[in-house]
Amino acid sequence: MARGPGDVPSSALASRNGVASGMRPRVRLRRQPSAKVAMVGAGQLARMTHQAAVDLGIDLVVLAESSDDSAVVAGVPFRLGSATSLADIRATAAGADVVTFEHPFVPSRHLREMEDLGYRLRPGPAALSLARDKLKARKVLSASGFPVPAFAPVSSPSDVLRFAQEHGWPIVVKNPRSAHDGRGVHVIDSEDRLAHLFVQPPWTGRVWLAEQFVEIAAELAILIARTAQGYVALYPAVQTIQRAGIRSHLLMPALLPGSIIKQAGQMAKSIADGTDATGILAVEMFLDTRGELLVNELTLGPHDAGHATIEACETSEFHQHLRAVLDWPLGATTLRSAAATANLIGGPDATGIAARLPLALGIPGVYVHLYSGAALHGRKLGHVTALRGSTEEALETAQAMAALLTKP
């Protein structure tokens, strides 16, 4: 019979440790994680990444801006600091096999220096810069021949006016480095609305992204995982529904023609390869009313459009991201069931979600995820995924559950 350390008689250990017989021996068994991963950011995406890390025996440590961050509240090992401080990032990354990112808002110079110092960044600086800067992403994608909405850099009302005269009102003006959830996106329908746009901070003295307003028939997100060696795994397309710029519902699989889904998948794969993305890449696209696909936005790392993968796919996006950044074999992305997700968004009705949780728990095929955040207006507080026989039925259930949880 094989003997493990636990089988060694304590007297033998005592003498081996040079401890006098009769005293309690000091035995140090070294715990061996399967890997160590550092993540910049400690929001709900880091929190859910940690759940996958636990499954895979990975030690995850996150760089948190605040001890109220969703991952910190959940007990994820953390270091407090700033994503714009090289010292804080390095301290978090010490001893990690790879460094990955919940958001792209780390200055490029820090990323390059980290690489020079020998840290393995997954994704790397070039790919991350496309997620951080929407204007740069537009330029790189259009130069590579991918269809994107007509766009121009603008830094004054006259620039915007010129763009609007060329493309027609309304137009969209975006903060190229905004966070997500539509916070930096402004639809402008006339010259009058333009007058006060550039006169107040944060508009003054910066370059913004002007875009044609796309007549959107549907929005979709293609999630693809890619390893540093170039292995890829494509998820079934997700259709996303935005309300006031915030993703409110997800449908998986998307209710769109197969030819569109196929084309979107091929584009996402070329973008993943062309940008040398590692981990999860989400390519947000518009299907316009003429039936054309346009690439809107690139996001790296687990993405809220992929939350249904937790229950609906063989491998969740969080497990897959960890596998991909560690160069481990990617898991199957096969759909187990049609699914829909409704985000639980903060507002006056959302304060009692936790109290109403038991109401939703008794319903089969319904999965609630809460992020432990304060019920601030417009903030995602959690999501609920429903698995059903069809996407339509799943959407109906997810909507009903979100209403149950957020309406008194």
Ligand SMILES: Nc1ncnc2c1ncn2[C@@H]1O[C@H](COP(=O)(O)OP(=O)(O)O)[C@@H](O)[C@H]1O
């Ligand atoms: N050019 C556009 N035309 C029409 N709608 C747009 C355009 N750009 C963005 N939107 C709408 O605003 C939402 C948020 O814009 P996006 O660029 O994805 O920024 P965010 O980083 O906030 O997700 C999109 O999902 C879409 O519904």
Ligand SMILES: [Mg+2]
């Ligand atoms: Mg977006």
